[in-house]
Amino acid sequence: MSEAQLAAHIGMLCQNEKLRLLHSHRTTQQEPMDELELFLKWSLKNLNMLGMVPYAKATWSIEGVTSVLMYRKDQYQIQMFIVPENTIIPEHTHPNVDSYEVYVGGNIKFSHSGKYVLAKEVEGENPNTKTALGRGSVIRVKPNDKHGGVFGPGGGVFLSVQHWLNKVEPHCVAADYTGTVMGEDHYSKVICGKPELKATLTENDVIN
Numbered sequence: 001m002s003e004a005q006l007a008a009h010i011g012m013l014c015q016n017e018k019l020r021l022l023h024s025h026r027t028t029q030q031e032p033m034d035e036l037e038l039f040l041k042w043s044l045k046n047l048n049m050l051g052m053v054p055y056a057k058a059t060w061s062i063e064g065v066t067s068v069l070m071y072r073k074d075q076y077q078i079q080m081f082i083v084p085e086n087t088i089i090p091e092h093t094h095p096n097v098d099s100y101e102v103y104v105g106g107n108i109k110f111s112h113s114g115k116y117v118l119a120k121e122v123e124g125e126n127p128n129t130k131t132a133l134g135r136g137s138v139i140r141v142k143p144n145d146k147h148g149g150v151f152g153p154g155g156g157v158f159l160s161v162q163h164w165l166n167k168v169e170p171h172c173v174a175a176d177y178t179g180t181v182m183g184e185d186h187y188s189k190v191i192c193g194k195p196e197l198k199a200t201l202t203e204n205d206v207i208n
């Protein structure tokens with residue numbers, strides 16, 4: 001992303017936008033936003049429901065998890081993940097990706113650095129709209145940050161807003177993966193990283 005594009009994105013940011021930052025590289029709100037955070041805010045504000053899904057390679061499927069490529073430009077990319085119920089994504093890292101996970105909806109427990117990160121007060125649904133209370137919560141996941149998830153009844157949906165590093169061309173983030181994989185299908189599809197296969201997965205694999 002060029003400086004001119006970034007400046008344009010900054011100009012488009014909504015001053016009143018309030019995102020729940022569950023895990024961020026910034027320890028205080030006074031520190032400047034980096035390029036990925038600017039890209040996150042720009043994309044959440046400016047990409048509509050249709051996104052900018054390309055004609056080619058619009059979807060991936062791994063272990064019953066579907067991802068939709070919502071946007072890609074240069075080293076930046078957004079994938080929407082649609083995850084069926086009773087899915088465990090074990091703790092892992094993405095060696096070439098800096099990202100934000102954005103909670104869209106459904107029954108998800110996200111883990112980061114060995115613990116669940118969605119606050120108790122934003123679990124469950126809004127009684128009026130029936131949308132997820134934690135909708136829009138974001139989690140910063142740097143390349144060495146361990147993270148995972150548990151998907152309960154009804155499954156869940158989240159966005160992964162990514163900055164690809166080390167001159168690696170963007171592909172599916174689940175194929176840039178170090179750690180225990182979801183299964184043999186996943187293991188066979190990892191391109192970069194160190195995947196490990198385990199016979200049975202439990203919640204203990206999400207919060208080691």
Ligand SMILES: [Fe+2]
Nearest residue numbers: 092093094147
């Ligand atoms: Fe991940």
